[in-house]
Amino acid sequence: MALITSKELFEKALKGKYAVGAFNVNNMEIIQGITEAALQEKSPFILQVSAGARKYAKTVYLIKLVEAAMEDTGLDTVLHLDHGEDFEICKQCVDDGFTSVMIDASKLPFEENIRETKRVVEYAHDRGVVVEAELGKLAGIEDAVNVAAADATFTDPDQAAEFVEKTGVDSLAIAIGTSHGAYKFKGEPRLDFERLEKVSALLPGFPIVLHGASSVPKEFVDFCNQYGGAIPGAQGVPEEMLRKAALMGVAKINIDTDLRLAMTGNIRKVFAEQPEVFDPRGYLKPAREAIKNMVAHKMRDVLGSSGKI
């Protein structure tokens, strides 16, 4: 039971043609729901902490909660910084005991992204911590109305290969049409699998990361809306596309929105059906159970990671 890096997890995932789920954590119930699912499914997993999570819960609470979950379940996990905005925050998290950090300098020009990423890689590797970087802009495919626009937005495969070589980064998030949040596609969901194929061909055996990979299941959206939610038209990445990506070199699949939907729908249900409930445990317990079930389903039926530990 320990905090580990993702190095071995990704090597095994790439060989076994499955992906490891990286789940965003913000509080105890989310951490417990995910780790209980992993225990049940005997699945590897990553817990990741965003800037929003640090602001909401404070890093120290999240670290201690993750450590408690490891002690309770006897599992190993990766404690990962999600979308680290600069060198300083990455350094802080390395110093705090994270085993993996993401430097997201994707908004910077190519050469500057390389420079910033390399700086983080040097600091982190010296301390046994692995690094994820990002190249390209996360945006729905319909934002790129033609090939020229797609080329300007999505990850250029040749640049991806050059980036990995020059930075020494351990994994790379690429843009092929996924986006963060619950509204990923206006029409039919579509990802640029040709682009993914080119990237994996140029980087054989290298772990590719897919951000914005929640499926936003229709039943979750309907469930939320049925109990007073207002998220019409929410749409995510179909599960079969994620399975396909896992066969094509994607070793890490990021999920946050689906956790939010699972939790919120079930809290809404208690509020709507049992207005007399005012003990937070009365609604946080079913919310935690819903997270466990959703994550177990992902591991078993989408990522293919069940039974891999």
Ligand code: G3H
């Ligand atoms: O990358 C986006 C994640 O869903 C984290 O979002 O910054 O609101 O926690 P957040």
Ligand code: 13P
């Ligand atoms: P979703 O919004 O699709 O869950 O993506 C989460 C993510 O990429 C976190 O970095």
Ligand code: ZN
């Ligand atoms: Zn992300």
